[in-house]
Amino acid sequence: MMLYIHIPYCHHKCTYCGFYSVAGRHNRDEYVDALCRELEIRRVAEPLQTVYIGGGTPSLLSADQLRRIVRTIRDNYDVSSVEEVTIEANPEDLTEAYLVMLADLHFFARLSIGIQSFDDAELRILNRVHNSKQAVDAVCSAARAGFGNVSVDLIMGLPSQTERQWLSNLDTLSSLLDLNVVKHLSCYELTVEPGSILERQLKMGRLSLPDEAVVEKEYGILYEWCERNGFEQYEVSNFSLPGFRSRHNSRYWNRTPYIGVGAAAHSFDGKRRMWNVADVAEYVAKIAKGVLPYDEETLTERDAYNEYLMTSLRTVDGIEKERVPESFKEQLSKSIVPYVEYGLLVETATAYRPTRRGLMQADGIAADLFIRR
Ligand code: SF4
Numbered sequence: 001m002m003l004y005i006h007i008p009y010c011h012h013k014c015t016y017c018g019f020y021s022v023a024g025r026h027n028r029d030e031y032v033d034a035l036c037r038e039l040e041i042r043r044v045a046e047p048l049q050t051v052y053i054g055g056g057t058p059s060l061l062s063a064d065q066l067r068r069i070v071r072t073i074r075d076n077y078d079v080s081s082v083e084e085v086t087i088e089a090n091p092e093d094l095t096e097a098y099l100v101m102l103a104d105l106h107f108f109a110r111l112s113i114g115i116q117s118f119d120d121a122e123l124r125i126l127n128r129v130h131n132s133k134q135a136v137d138a139v140c141s142a143a144r145a146g147f148g149n150v151s152v153d154l155i156m157g158l159p160s161q162t163e164r165q166w167l168s169n170l171d172t173l174s175s176l177l178d179l180n181v182v183k184h185l186s187c188y189e190l191t192v193e194p195g196s197i198l199e200r201q202l203k204m205g206r207l208s209l210p211d212e213a214v215v216e217k218e219y220g221i222l223y224e225w226c227e228r229n230g231f232e233q234y235e236v237s238n239f240s241l242p243g244f245r246s247r248h249n250s251r252y253w254n255r256t257p258y259i260g261v262g263a264a265a266h267s268f269d270g271k272r273r274m275w276n277v278a279d280v281a282e283y284v285a286k287i288a289k290g291v292l293p294y295d296e297e298t299l300t301e302r303d304a305y306n307e308y309l310m311t312s313l314r315t316v317d318g319i320e321k322e323r324v325p326e327s328f329k330e331q332l333s334k335s336i337v338p339y340v341e342y343g344l345l346v347e348t349a350t351a352y353r354p355t356r357r358g359l360m361q362a363d364g365i366a367a368d369l370f371i372r373r
Pocket of ligand 1 (some may be wrong): 009010011012013014016017018019023055056057116
């Protein structure tokens with residue numbers, strides 16, 4: 001079983017953000033009370049394999065608040081065979097003292113740092129709180145505090161970004177590799193989320209996105225960087241040194257059941273998807289009354305299969321033939337032929353695996369293969 005805990009607080013809103021998040025400090029204690037209560041209500045006997053605290057910005061929580069969450073997990077769940085525990089953090093919060101506190105909890109072995117860019121001008125465009133020096137310092141301080149498994153998030157295809165700027169971002173990352181702690185890279189192409197500040201800025205003509213040709217070259221630069229530094233692509237946007245894939249996220253993509261705790265968190269029990277209300281005040285009020293504030297949908301066989309196509313084609317493992325329900329096998333084997341012929345997928349005895357070009361078109365291929373009737 002996997003456990004995800006959502007911390008919806010942020011210092012302020014980044015321009016590109018489409019997630020549910022709340023700026024400011026209010027009610028964090030009450031929120032943590034509610035989280036701990038939900039953790040108790042949802043407790044299961046099954047041992048946890050992975051735990052992930054994400055957001056939002058989990059590193060906005062104080063030592064006391066984190067301690068309470070960790071204690072509640074330990075008191076209510078079997079963590080004896082847990083394989084990976086990750087916490088997301090933003091560079092501006094990762095002071096030496098904060099990192100020592102995190103290490104002293106003896107719980108979080110993996111740190112995922114939301115750097116996004118090492119370029120001050122790009123960070124300002126994104127309205128991030130940190131600057132490039134803080135980003136570099138955060139990784140160095142994490143190494144000094146003993147974190148040996150750090151993941152770095154970067155975004156490519158930023159407004160006005162040139163290939164040279166992108167290269168310079170990766171050069172800075174290269175300069176940190178000698179610390180021997182950066183084992184994983186999540187590298188996303190910027191998407192314009194509906195309702196985001198970025199969407200308005202683009203509509204008003206205050207910013208412009210780089211041409212497709214530039215973004216394509218940036219992908220090329222990224223792949224070269226990964227090959228040079230021993231990072232393997234295992235999902236559209238995720239790269240790791242051997243043995244350091246995110247186990248938590250890999251299980252999501254593999255459709256393993258998980259419990260999601262917190263406002264806007266999702267859960268999955270193998271058949272049903274459930275999502276908590278995306279409103280901190282309502283979440284806290286309902287949990288205080290002992291009510292889990294969620295909606296749910298039960299997946300049909302077709303829904304589950306379409307979800308599997310969507311997630312599996314985004315990973316290098318691709319579609320495992322034995323996971324395709326009998327009733328959809330014939331249709332898949334016919335409709336997949338052109339993708340194999342165009343070199344987007346490779347058929348093996350057990351699977352259809354995307355090539356690198358196939359990974360770049362994963363969403364479109366999956367949508368074409370969906371069962372719609
Ligand atoms: S830190 Fe992350 S969740 Fe928070 S506003 Fe920025 S992008 Fe959104």
